[in-house]
Amino acid sequence: MAKRQLRLGAFFSLPGNHLGGWRHPDASPDANTNFNRYLELARIAERGLYDTIFFRDTAAVAGADAMFAGDRSRSRLARIVMLEPVMALAGMASVTKNIGLIATATTTYNEPYHVARRFATLDHMSDGRAGWNLVTSQFEDEAANFGLDKHPDHADRYARAGEFFDVVAGLWDSWEEDAFLYDKAAGEYFDFDKMHFLNHKGPHFSVRGPLNLPRTPQGRPIVAQAGSSGPGMDLAARTADLVFTAQIEIPEAQAFYRDLKARLHRFGRGPGDLLVLPGLTPVVAPTMAEAREKHEQLQELMPDEVALSSLARLSGGLDLTQFPLDGPLPPLPPTNSGKSRQQLAIDLARKHSMTLRQIARHVASAAGHRVIVGTPTSIADEMQAWLEADAADGFNVICNHYPVPFVEFTEMVIPELQRRGIFRTAYEGTTLRENLGLATPRNRYAA
């Protein structure tokens, strides 16, 4: 029997996930707004046989609150502007054939009719390669662009998100597969009985439908999610095909994986119906010494003030400049977020006796995701270990800057995964759903 296969996402955190990455001599610092760079990355990703491209999104300048309050140090940060990602994917669809196209769109500041329509359009444009990463907005920055003084609270956001999904999925079923007749002789364009009004009326939305697009090539686009709180995991278990998550160590990743997959049966689904992809930031070189050197060079590019303010954001804004940079991590005040990235940082600093500067740079550089510094073999070893330990179904590969580290991972690590028989050597199908090995959902109205 064929070995279990890794799934790989190309998560483009442009112009680079490392907060100093844009300063690297190899980096394209305008990779977030120059569409030619996007097209170049799409072609590399498709040559590398990744399952999908994946874009985050923020409907605001990230960090705008701090800048509004006068924090000029943010001018050192590059991840503040970007092309609207669903649009970018529409442009990438024209120059690719097989790779999936997933982008984030928030349920907090959108209307479900627009979201259903845009991702259905992308699925039609790409012949079945679209995916929607359903999120609730995490940033106060966005509220001020949509008429709100304050961001809605967690429970509200999740209640809205669940209903938002129901409306979108309902709209995607508006037309049965064979609803369009195109019968020129009889003059019948469609079968009236195969068009359906949704008539949704709920606490957050009232949407009649139908969607003004035929059923899409994949039946409906793939749905991805990233929630790791209880309500987030329940929503994913009910609605998602793919979960993107931040996991650092195998035991915690296994626990998350097990917990999430165990929730599926409550919604009539099986463990194969939802794929779990932790983020992974590779620093790869032919030898371990070169890889470490490369990582060190990158860390040097991160200004101390950026590193400290990243760590401070995990700690309710505590002013860390009062502590010596080469001393130990000071005690941090408790926070009330779901799964605490702060606690992960505290544990890590203790385990490796890191200084304040070191742990601050670490937190800032990884943005919560796992950084693997190594050779093609050692990185493939770790990826395989996670797969075999049921800690992951694959990984979302997030690079420190673009395009060079992405090319390196693609050309050095992927061939090693292929040699081991745990990654494809050709696309299996033509739709994202086929390549991910996921079933096509039935239309709720189909006889």
Place this chain on the structure above:
Amino acid sequence: MAKRQLRLGAFFSLPGNHLGGWRHPDASPDANTNFNRYLELARIAERGLYDTIFFRDTAAVAGADAMFAGDRSRSRLARIVMLEPVMALAGMASVTKNIGLIATATTTYNEPYHVARRFATLDHMSDGRAGWNLVTSQFEDEAANFGLDKHPDHADRYARAGEFFDVVAGLWDSWEEDAFLYDKAAGEYFDFDKMHFLNHKGPHFSVRGPLNLPRTPQGRPIVAQAGSSGPGMDLAARTADLVFTAQIEIPEAQAFYRDLKARLHRFGRGPGDLLVLPGLTPVVAPTMAEAREKHEQLQELMPDEVALSSLARLSGGLDLTQFPLDGPLPPLPPTNSGKSRQQLAIDLARKHSMTLRQIARHVASAAGHRVIVGTPTSIADEMQAWLEADAADGFNVICNHYPVPFVEFTEMVIPELQRRGIFRTAYEGTTLRENLGLATPRNRYAA
């Protein structure tokens, strides 16, 4: 001195503007949802040197209200589904180099931050070829998809539209042209003083900004409009670069043109700052007899019930099936819409002694726009006459079905316009603004 030049838009009313057009043997009836057809049309349009592609939009199945009420005859209509047009343009941007990309997005059921962002993204993706057709929604069909029982009234919609424009234009000025430094050595990504918060607070919107995209290649995208009421014309005079309009006869077109251009000075603008493009539906053939025959064949494809219900919509829903189809047009009840399409139909029927069936087919086939049946010479004559009479700055070419009539107009009429020296033989510039001969707006914050 060079002759005054015609502007030409390729207005893609897919799968065809004629309500029976999709039934024609040459027609691609899925041209509204099959993206390969869109790409084919984009390539033809760019080879033809059109200034711009232009898409209408409805965020609903058009006619959904009637279908909700049980009108099954709508299954004969094709213009009910379509790709979301801003997304379609993003895909077309990748396979074109010079042609403009204008799509409609309603101000009635959108948020200005999203609209500003999507069109700015399109301008970046296309290196300066994007345009936004700002409209207020005209169809009750949309209200039910966005939580409203009733469509807002005309005055409300225009008040919101004006403020919506102000927010979008303000967001497009968020960053000065040289705000991004990309200074790797100093670690300065942007110049903090060249980023601007909008801080808009108005009756409809509260939007802080900044937009999360740099200033666009055109300064800002082109703004098109189509309003013909007094408030619509005032809004266009204040904010639009281009106006799309329905005009049938030269005297009325001249009056509209004069009226609109006369409003410009109140907003500190000159007559060259806004271009007026009436719609034009060509039926072209080598001889006049062939062209008439072609038009007759097309009219035969329109089912009587579709023709009658189009005319009935102009007449407050009067049941026209009670009158003999081959008799004269019966008296129609008065309507209260701004510029009456009904009155145009009544005048036309009287002038040409048309039967009820003939005038109903005429109304249904043109959808309010001018149909010119003729040879390349006669059509070019009429276009030139309108240009020279200051009845138009050019035309939006709207075809009865796709792609054949569009290819015919492009290959038969455009060369005739070029021979007369009133249409370009190569693109003048690389941005839409340059090709239209419009100035680049200054950033409001620029020193």
